[in-house]
Amino acid sequence: MRTLNLSAYSETTPLAEVDLDFTTACNLRCAYCYKWDKGEWHLSREVAFDAVVWALHAASENKTLTIALMEGEPLLNFSFLKE
Numbered sequence: 813m814r815t816l817n818l819s820a821y822s823e824t825t826p827l828a829e830v831d832l833d834f835t836t837a838c839n840l841r842c843a844y845c846y847k848w849d850k851g852e853w854h855l856s857r858e859v860a861f862d863a864v865v866w867a868l869h870a871a872s873e874n875k876t877l878t879i880a881l882m883e884g885e886p887l888l889n890f891s892f893l894k895e
């Protein structure tokens with residue numbers, strides 16, 4: 813059973829931005845990239861959903877919450893991104 817600890821963030825400082833490591837898949841091969849040796853990896857739907865719910869809770873009364881999709885090219889998994 814999965815549990816989500818919504819109290820794992822200070823309510824005195826509402827969250828304004830969160831970075832999600834979405835995928836290591838990428839259609840580019842930048843010479844300086846350090847993602848290649850990680851192999852192809854994708855964020856699971858369950859963890860992504862929990863992270864967004866947690867971030868919305870932690871953002872509290874903030875009117876703006878930025879969710880940055882980090883790692884590789886998120887558009888390679890566009891159907892998941894739309895969900």
Ligand code: SF4
Nearest residue numbers: 838840842845883884
């Ligand atoms: S993940 Fe970023 S740095 Fe790495 S190859 Fe893709 S675009 Fe380049």
